[in-house]
Amino acid sequence: MAAQGGTVKADAPAIAIAGLEKHFGTLKVLADLDLVVADKELVCILGPSGSGKSTLLNIIAGLETADAGNVTLGGKRVGYLFQEPRLLPWLTAERNVDFALQGCAVPAARWGELKDHYFALAGLSEFRNYYPHQLSGGMRQRVALVRSLCVEPGILLMDEPFGGLDELTARRLRVDLLRIWRESRKTIVFVTHNAYEACYLADRVVVMAHGRIRDEIAVNIPRPRDYDDPAVFDVNRDVVRRFLAAAELQPEHASALPPVPNPVSHSPGGLP
Amino acid sequence: MGLRLASIAGAIMLWWLLSLAMPANLLPGPVVATVTLYKDLAQGDVLPHLAITLLRVTGGLALAMLIGVPIGILMGINQRAEKVLDIWVMVGLTVPSLCYAIICFMLIGLNEAATVVAIGLTAAPSIAINLWEGVKTIDFKLVQMAHIFEVGRARILLRVLLPQVMPYVMASLRMGLGIVWKIAVLIELIGRPNGVGFKLFYWYQLADMAQVLAWTLLFTIVMLVIELGILSQIEKRLFAWRPRVGL
Numbered sequence: 001m002a003a004q005g006g007t008v009k010a011d012a013p014a015i016a017i018a019g020l021e022k023h024f025g026t027l028k029v030l031a032d033l034d035l036v037v038a039d040k041e042l043v044c045i046l047g048p049s050g051s052g053k054s055t056l057l058n059i060i061a062g063l064e065t066a067d068a069g070n071v072t073l074g075g076k077r078v079g080y081l082f083q084e085p086r087l088l089p090w091l092t093a094e095r096n097v098d099f100a101l102q103g104c105a106v107p108a109a110r111w112g113e114l115k116d117h118y119f120a121l122a123g124l125s126e127f128r129n130y131y132p133h134q135l136s137g138g139m140r141q142r143v144a145l146v147r148s149l150c151v152e153p154g155i156l157l158m159d160e161p162f163g164g165l166d167e168l169t170a171r172r173l174r175v176d177l178l179r180i181w182r183e184s185r186k187t188i189v190f191v192t193h194n195a196y197e198a199c200y201l202a203d204r205v206v207v208m209a210h211g212r213i214r215d216e217i218a219v220n221i222p223r224p225r226d227y228d229d230p231a232v233f234d235v236n237r238d239v240v241r242r243f244l245a246a247a248e249l250q251p252e253h254a255s256a257l258p259p260v261p262n263p264v265s266h267s268p269g270g271l272p
Numbered sequence: 273m274g275l276r277l278a279s280i281a282g283a284i285m286l287w288w289l290l291s292l293a294m295p296a297n298l299l300p301g302p303v304v305a306t307v308t309l310y311k312d313l314a315q316g317d318v319l320p321h322l323a324i325t326l327l328r329v330t331g332g333l334a335l336a337m338l339i340g341v342p343i344g345i346l347m348g349i350n351q352r353a354e355k356v357l358d359i360w361v362m363v364g365l366t367v368p369s370l371c372y373a374i375i376c377f378m379l380i381g382l383n384e385a386a387t388v389v390a391i392g393l394t395a396a397p398s399i400a401i402n403l404w405e406g407v408k409t410i411d412f413k414l415v416q417m418a419h420i421f422e423v424g425r426a427r428i429l430l431r432v433l434l435p436q437v438m439p440y441v442m443a444s445l446r447m448g449l450g451i452v453w454k455i456a457v458l459i460e461l462i463g464r465p466n467g468v469g470f471k472l473f474y475w476y477q478l479a480d481m482a483q484v485l486a487w488t489l490l491f492t493i494v495m496l497v498i499e500l501g502i503l504s505q506i507e508k509r510l511f512a513w514r515p516r517v518g519l
Contacts, residue, residue, distance in 0.1 A: 063416055086417040090435050090513040099431065103423035133515040151421060
């Protein structure tokens with residue numbers, strides 16, 4: 001579990017989380033959670049349902065507040081791709097993107113260029129004037145991705161964005177996501193319960209269970225990656241084994257685990 | 273559209289057949305009713321009464337929306353408001369329109385203000401209930417999405433929440449119109465010296481069934497024109513984005 005030191009680059013991390021805690025009533029959702037994400041790193045957080053993954057993302061995004069701890073962001077806009085596309089159904093794909101561009105106060109002079117670029121990158125140039133209900137589930141999620149990218153976030157949070165899609169569509173979108181990521185190079189925190197998806201996408205897989213980070217696995221497969229690369233299967237086998245071990249640990253036994261080393265000093269800055 | 277026309281033609285046929293089976297003064301046929309209506313129209317007696325009824329309907333509906341929409345929205349978004357208000361909405365719904373009319377006439381006087389208030393009060397609870405249910409279906413995940421894209425409160429209200437509520441506002445407007453029409457004629461019958469309700473009552477007292485049917489026919493046609501010609505057209509424009517479900 002010393003992998004973390006290797007991934008933190010010389011420049012400031014994109015996300016530094018220290019001692020994060022969150023309760024819902026008496027339920028402890030996040031317990032003393034530390035996580036550092038390097039600039040331009042693609043981290044997958046792997047965890048079973050109810051492990052606190054989404055809550056973690058919501059806190060990073062500022063949608064929820066933590067009960068204790070710090071989240072320090074590298075001064076960049078945070079984008080969020082939800083599990084559902086969350087498009088406004090009464091606006092066309094393009095108008096949905098405009099809605100975000102206007103909200104984020106992107107200068108109007110740049111809209112055309114940004115939209116052309118990202119719609120093309122997502123293979124949606126022909127569908128800009130379609131309403132969400134006229135598009136398939138996969139295409140809607142692509143529009144949501146375009147919308148997230150157009151506002152040029154430094155950090156992109158993704159909460160099981162392909163979880164609601166059929167496997168074939170999801171697979172295509174994973175491949176596309178890596179291609180787009182290679183071209184736009186954002187910091188991505190990708191939450192999933194699909195181990196293979198995590199291994200295929202990530203620089204580093206972080207295993208979460210019962211509100212804690214239990215394990216980390218660096219994925220040292222060179223990019224561009226082939227979806228069916230045997231190396232991904234190998235890492236997947238290892239990750240699943242460690243994922244199961246972590247998930248089976250009961251919360252009360254959590255203290256028996258050695259704490260994950262935290263290389264970042266607790267910065268005094270709160271949410272930006 | 274073809275089916276609709278066929279259905280209307282069928283109903284007129286049925287009316288005609290029934291009129292053949294009954295004495296002419298008890299149930300005049302569609303032709304007699306139409307001719308009577310045409311004669312009334314030619315005499316110039318119809319339009320002033322129709323106009324004053326339409327005015328009362330419009331005023332009453334506006335008042336009902338002004339009361340019902342805010343109450344419905346408040347009940348939909350605030351649980352405390354829901355607990356305080358739901359019993360009163362139920363009570364409001366239970367009280368017969370005749371009671372509102374009589375109370376308003378006694379309190380405010382036999383005038384137009386009382387008429388409009390009575391109409392508004394009767395229809396408001398139904399409108400409130402419609403919106404209450406509608407607001408509950410608002411997708412607050414879209415609000416979260418808007419927060420992510422740094423959209424301000426005013427724009428969230430205008431561009432995320434309002435479009436979700438609008439279909440329910442339109443639906444209550446149409447439903448409200450249906451209710452308000454019926455109350456308006458009833459109230460005219462008991463307390464106004466003019467209007468469609470007054471004329472209906474007048475012909476009832478003279479036991480002139482052809483006239484009663486003529487006025488009912490007029491009323492129905494005007495109502496359909498407003499409903500299909502105006503309201504459903506507005507709705508079509510407003511909600512063009514919605515997936516088309518066969519009508």
